[in-house]
Amino acid sequence: MSLKLYYNLMSQPSRALYILLKTAKCNFEPKVLNLTKGEHFSEEYTAINRFQKVPVIDHDGFILSESVAIIKYLARENLIPESLYPKESKLQARVDEFLEWQHIELRLHCAMYFRTKYMNPILFGTKYDAKTLEGYTHRMESALEKFETHWLNNGTEYIAGDSITVADLLAVCEIEQPRMAGYNPADHFEGISKWSKKVQEYFNPHYDEAHVILNKIVNKQAKSAAKL
Amino acid sequence: MSLKLYYNLMSQPSRALYILLKTAKCNFEPKVLNLTKGEHFSEEYTAINRFQKVPVIDHDGFILSESVAIIKYLARENLIPESLYPKESKLQARVDEFLEWQHIELRLHCAMYFRTKYMNPILFGTKYDAKTLEGYTHRMESALEKFETHWLNNGTEYIAGDSITVADLLAVCEIEQPRMAGYNPADHFEGISKWSKKVQEYFNPHYDEAHVILNKIVNKQAKSAAKL
Structure with a gap:
């Protein structure tokens, strides 16, 4: 193989x-x-x-x-553990429900904020427009609130039930993205903070290893912001 | 059941x-x-x-x-034919690849154009801003072009291979949406036109039945536009 x-x-x-x-x-x-x-x-x-x-x-x-x-x-292909993506039809449907929901409801908004505030100025050398950024910030915060309310505070321990699945992994990696642009969702949403700690712990040491570069950027950005 | x-x-x-x-x-x-x-x-x-x-x-x-x-x-749950959503791992992966791609790459842009030009004026009684609509039109056209190039003119008869699948059904229903706002993708993209005819035919008479209301709106809008 x-x-x-x-x-x-x-x-x-x-x-x-x-x-x-x-x-x-x-x-x-x-x-x-x-x-x-x-x-x-x-x-x-x-x-x-x-x-x-x-x-x-x-x-x-x-x-x-x-x-x-x-x-x-x-x-x-049996290359990942069944616990992370259950084969049982209804359990799998709950995971799928989130995986489909997140594209437009969560990923889009975190990505647009990150792109506008961090990525585009680097790629195109242009400063973002304050009003545009305000719109993206607002939409991202609404998305994070919806995510916390409907998936995390929904009566189960994790997104798609009481066990960790790929839904949690995809979501937790997503909400790291705006941190590079100076916005840490865990600082603003208690439910997200508690849940993300559990998920990160589960996937460690690989979680931290995959986020070394990202965390370096977060720290560099924080130092630059402190100087302003 | x-x-x-x-x-x-x-x-x-x-x-x-x-x-x-x-x-x-x-x-x-x-x-x-x-x-x-x-x-x-x-x-x-x-x-x-x-x-x-x-x-x-x-x-x-x-x-x-x-x-x-x-x-x-x-x-x-075996409630739909295997031909429309194949069980074989690689064939299913090709269908899934499109189903995941379409959320942000196709659906979002057709929906935003429809919402801005048709739905929001009805819901909120406000007229759309010409420059905003221009942006949405441009993004929808780019999305349709990408869809035609990479999924329809990609060497296979249908989106995910040489057989019709749910990928074709979901996509063809999606591109009906902007018609209500006066934009018919089939009028602008030959590949989309040819492919959509085949898919509609396959799913008839149910396809037409499901689009009766939509087609009434399309005709009504066309008449209003002709009067202007």
């Missing part, structure tokens, strides 16, 4: 897949793409993923993009 | 599920929600779906939201 993971730890679903495979003790060949050098736009990588994004897997020649589709495929 | 479908045919994933269940000859109790009367915000419906959205299924008391999660659940 040969499994390659194309990824970059600045990408939230890349981190989730990296942590998942490490936790599952599933051997894979790491293929890191330097996104700031634009390696994902290269001809070679475009032939692997026409969407020029990470993460992607190559499993014995079968190439697949989209983190949620990848997780499900890995589960069917 | 008791299956209830809570839906409204103005909602694109509602139409997809309605057509899917009819095509599968799967008996279900139709539960239509009047969205303009705000029935989805009622206490009774909020107890069924805390997100106050359609579609939702109730299968012998098991309540599930999120159309993609519902499709996968129905497949596991």
Whole structure:
């Protein structure tokens, strides 16, 4: 069996897949793409993923993009523990319900805030417009509130029931993203803070390992902000 | 077995599920929600779906939201044909890859155009801002172009291979949405036009039946536009 993971730890679903495979003790060949050098736009990588994004897997020649589709495929191929993506139909449906919900309801808003405040100024050398950022901040905070109310304070220990699943892993990696732009969801939402600590602990030491670069950026940004 | 479908045919994933269940000859109790009367915000419906959205299924008391999660659940419960959602791991992964891709890459942009140009003026009595609409139109057209290039002109007959699957059904219902706001993707993209005809034909007579209300709105809007 040969499994390659194309990824970059600045990408939230890349981190989730990296942590998942490490936790599952599933051997894979790491293929890191330097996104700031634009390696994902290269001809070679475009032939692997026409969407020029990470993460992607190559499993014995079968190439697949989209983190949620990848997780499900890995589960069917018995490469990740059943506890993290249950085979039982109703339990699996609860996990799927979150995995589908999060795209537009959580991921989009955290990503847009991060992109507007942190990424675009680096990529295009432009400063963000304060009013635009205010709109994105508001939408992200609404999304985080909805996430906390409807998935974390919903009577179960974790997102999709009383056990940790890939739903928790994907979500926790997502809410790390705005930290690089100076917003830590755990500072604003008690439910998110408690839950994320439990999830991080479960996936450690791989969780911290996957977040070394991100945490360096968070600290650097905090120092710059303190100087202002 | 008791299956209830809570839906409204103005909602694109509602139409997809309605057509899917009819095509599968799967008996279900139709539960239509009047969205303009705000029935989805009622206490009774909020107890069924805390997100106050359609579609939702109730299968012998098991309540599930999120159309993609519902499709996968129905497949596991053998309530829809295997050809439309293959059990074979790699074929299923190709369908999943699209189902995950479409949320932010296609659905979001068609929905935002529809909402801005058609829905918000009705709901809030406000006229859209021309520059804002221009931005949404541009993003929707880019999304449709990406969809045509990478999924339709990708060397296979349908989205996820040479057979029709739920990926085609979900996508074709999605691109009907902007028609209500006066934009028909099939008029602008030849590949989309050819493909959508084949998919509609496959799912008829249920396809047309599910689009009666939508087509009435499209015709009414076209007449109003002609008078201007």
